[in-house]
Amino acid sequence: MECYYDVPEGVDIRGRYDAEFAKILTKDALKFVAELQREFRNHIKYALEKRREAKRRYNEGALPGFDPATRYIREKEWVCAPVPPAAADRKVEITGPVERKMIINALNSGAKVFMADFEDALSPSWENLMRGQVNLKDAVDATISFHDKVRNRVYKLNHPTAKLFVRPRGWHLPEAHIFIDGEPATGCIVDFGLFFYHNHSEFRRTQGAGFGPFFYLPKMEHSREAKIWNSVFEKAEKVVGIERGSIRATVLIETLPAVFQMNEILYELKEHSVGLNCGRWDYIFSYVKTFQAHPDRLLPDRVQVGMTQHFMKSYSDLLIRTCHRRGVHAMGGMAAQIPIKEDPVANELALELVRKDKLREVKAGHDGTWAAHPGLIPACMEVFNNIMGNAPNQIETNQREDAANITEEDLLQTPRGGRTMEGLRLNTRVGIEYVAAWLSGSGSVPLYNLMEDAATAEISRVQNWQWLKYGVELNGDEVGVRVNREVFGRVVEEEMARIEKEVGKEKLKKGMYKEACKIFTRQCTSPTLDDFLTLEAYNYIVLHHPRESSKL
């Protein structure tokens, strides 16, 4: 029997019917999402057009910088609404996709917060998104369980659990399985709307002590985008009849233009803010993207662009200064190392790198940090506890007034280091392997003992594009080869052969490697830089039901 979702006027669901999904895609919830979409779609389109306009300016040679028109916001003394007690202590936050077992593991991990991810760590297929919503609802209701039949192991929530924050997708991604008034819905409006609608009441009662739900907001480029989120929150609060300022969000500062807008972003979200976070990986991606037409600002190998580079240190210091001056959390970011099970020596080295990164963060004044894996929580927690003791955060105690005068030049300084053939090879291999995983449904994967997700894959892609575009010389390893299409073509071939050797012929044939190679190679060699890797890749995972042309 064919079953259909019961939809309100103007809403068309093109994703597969599933009785579990129907509990999320209720008529009332869809009406709520459609109302948000209708009220904000033009604001969103305008904000995206402004992004394109800014890109044109940077491509003509302009540099991003502080906006003279909003100097008064930066100079005036004001603070955000007080931090809700339920979110005061965020020393270590675990992140991960909204996958059922991982949600339970993350909530039980001992971290203070779990950032449940519809974004960098998730491949946004209909199945992943809708199952993710089902899983999160069960998590908020505390009824979530998972039976691993192979290992005959049942997963349930312990007590206490980490506090839940949810990260919807960025503004640019459509949701092609839900059409509203004949247009694909905005991905993040769907993610936010469905989660908020079903969980606000239970979350506020059991987790938020009257506040919440809590969110992370990704990839913004300007405070006008934060203003839209603030209006979305106000509207949502009004529709369901909860107090203004209940919803709280941490904005990731992970684009280069946004670092000049940190005060302005907090100002727009003043009543709804609970801080900013250093999204270091997308930030590096954004540096390349913003300077795509500036051959004097080429990056060295990806592995060399760490947090101790002057521009990255300046960004983290200014973020801490800005947040603490405005009374909210300054969250650190993600170290890419993950536990290495089969090699204790390498594992200890990886752990040591994570500890070093966290020590730098807590000493600089960050109030908390991110961990990619439960196995890293004890080490991260120990580092933060050693410096902060019992204090929930450093908002009052580490104001970083010394960082107040960080300049545009500090924030834009080109990172130093060499460019190597090995860098080009690694970008290519990791980029293709990641896209293959993403197309098969996994948005975060372990590759060569590091966490790879959409943000790290973007660095690989745009770095290759930049090196090809400007024909850079790879002289960091004294090979002295100039990157051109021929060299890159050879590298792709050789790296595909290496992938085949590593994963085996069978997996290579069955997996999405060929498609991944096509997408990644096209984007690296395109005359103009694509804004996002996942926008093109998304066309491959859209599955309309009944099946028909799904190309957006």
Ligand SMILES: CC(=O)SCCNC(=O)CCNC(=O)[C@H](O)C(C)(C)COP(=O)(O)OP(=O)(O)OC[C@H]1O[C@@H](n2cnc3c(N)ncnc32)[C@H](O)[C@@H]1OP(=O)(O)O
């Ligand atoms: C740039 C950014 O945006 S960073 C934020 C986005 N990225 C992320 O969130 C990445 C999150 N991390 C992950 O997805 C994973 O840790 C990976 C893919 C990096 C590594 O995964 P794996 O190699 O499969 O992990 P591994 O096999 O060691 O897992 C061991 C156990 O830990 C669990 N686990 C691993 N990572 C996580 C996590 N982040 N959250 C919850 N549980 C986790 C696994 O489910 C597994 O559980 P089990 O023993 O009960 O079966």
Ligand SMILES: O=CC(=O)O
């Ligand atoms: O989202 C986090 C990042 O580093 O990118």
Ligand SMILES: [Mg+2]
């Ligand atoms: Mg990111």
